[in-house]
Amino acid sequence: MQRSLMVISIAAGLATCAMANPILRAPAGDYSPTNPVNTLDGVSTTASHLRNNEWNVTITFQTDFNYFAGEANAFVALYDIPTVVGKTPGSPVYVHSIGWDITHTANSPSWLNELIFRFGDDLGVDYVELTPSGTSAPGTENNNSGGSKVDLVGLGLDFTLYNGILRFRFWDTFNDNFPNRDGFIHAGSTISLGLKIIPAPGSLALLGIGGLAAVRRRR
Helix, strand or coil, rough: CCEEEEEECCHHHHHCCCCCCCEEEEECCCCCCCCCCCCCEEEEEEEEEEEECEEEEEEEEEEEECCCCCCHCCEEEEEHHHHHHHCCCCCCCCEEEEEEEEEEECCCCCCHEEEEEEEEEECCCEEEECCCCCCCCEEEEECCCCCEEEEEHHCCCCCCCCCCEEEEEEEEEECCCCCCEEEEEEEEEEEEEEEEEECCCCCCCCCCCHHHHHHHHHH
């Protein structure tokens, strides 16, 4: 059974984080903006105001959610983040941290480390991927970020949603269970994003964070 070793080899770089062998990375390869957008029934989004323009947005799986293998079969949802937090639609959003508490099952012969989440803009310019488990085996497992968020800035994985739209996708990376579903995410699983709403388009320089454009280096 052929498996990719690339994502496994970089897991050690996050060994100092309080989490169960996750992998956070900026992915290589092509982005697929033409994939159809699916409505994720049973997945809710809530926001809490922290201070000034800082917010926490949490995606919660309210039911067990099955997923298939292959990026072409990814479940996709678009979130207008400024609207979610009650700000002006179209405002840029700077994403600087992420936390998760995910319980998921990989159906044999699929492995737990084949589940992948992608968060990024709707233009395919900036995005980051989360592989919550490092387990090369089927089964059920809980993976979390230790009760706090991981600083994406420190990892060089922070990014900006220039039109405020977050594209959220997840799938199994290896198709070894066709035509059956490769696994499912259990109800109650959550992913939280720490972000900052930039008050008006074109105001990056005024806020002193014009250098955020440098995150495009990953493409």
